[in-house]
Amino acid sequence: MTTELPAPSRESARPLLRPGSRIFVAGHRGLVGSAVARRLADDGHEVLTRDRELLDLRDAARTGAYLKEVRPDAVVLAAAKVGGIMANSTYPVQFLEDNLRIQLGVIAGAHAAGAERLLFLGSSCIYPRLAPQPIREDALLTGELEPTNEAYALAKIAGIVQIQSYRRQYGASYISAMPTNLYGPxxxxxxxxxxxxxxxxxxxxxxxxxxxxxx
The missing domain is CATH 1.20.5 (Single alpha-helices involved in coiled-coils or other helix-helix interfaces)
Structure with a gap:
């Protein structure tokens, strides 16, 4: 399930990832990020990662400086503060603010560092809680969100809008994807x-x- 705008007319067609591309995977220790990092490495790309102890992605200045230092060709933004129903209900401020900070810092930093491509990974909770099944992309913002994770969902929606805005204003080859109901190593x-x-x-x-x- 993906959510993106059509490419602006001024954006030239760009090839898929070049062999041996340098790709920064934010959130490489998580379920999705680790799977993406493994696949990219298996495909022969240079996977760049940074542990949380060394780089707090909520710190936009340090994140931007790191990205300018390593100059990735592409960025996968899988990092997020996530949790179940109880955690989302108990700590809505942290779920909203931490995710907004991560997204703002990584996306803006990637663009400033010249990253050609960026994949932002969101969540199916961005869709209305009573959206018809199977969920269609155009159901976004058509109804009330699930109250228990509304703060997290709104942060992810803001990330989608940020990606759309970079495409619209700068012609950036940035997209969003919404993985749903995942499990695994x-x-x-x-x-x-x-x-x-x-x-x-x-x-x-x-x-x-x-x-x-x-x-």
Missing amino acids: GDNFDLETSHVLPALIRRFHEARRDGAPEV
Whole structure:
């Protein structure tokens, strides 16, 4: 599921990633970011990463300086503050502000550093909670968001608009994609902070391990 604007008329057609491209993956330790980093490395690209202890992506100045130093050809923005229903309900300020800071710093920094391409990864929670199924892209902003993660969703919507704005104003080859209901290696399986699918997987795993008659 992707969300993007048609390329501006002044934007020339650009090739796919060149062999051996330098690609900065923000959020390389997360579920999606780690999978993307593995695939890019397998495809022969130079994957650039920076651990949170060395670079706080909420710090726009330091993020911009790092990107200007390494000059990536492309950026994958998979970094985000994420959590389950309980965490989103308890800490809406952090989910809103941390994600806004990450997005503003990485996207603006990538553009200033001359990154030719950028992929911003969002979430299906940007769509109305009562959107018809299967969800269509044009359902965005047509109804009320799920209240429990509204702050996170609004931050992600702002990121989409930022990407669209860079395309419109600068002709940047930046796009957004909305992965949905993912699970796999590197996921968070904590029952209080994880998403629904990994929490269910853990419950079923523990029930089978413990010989429980039901979940």
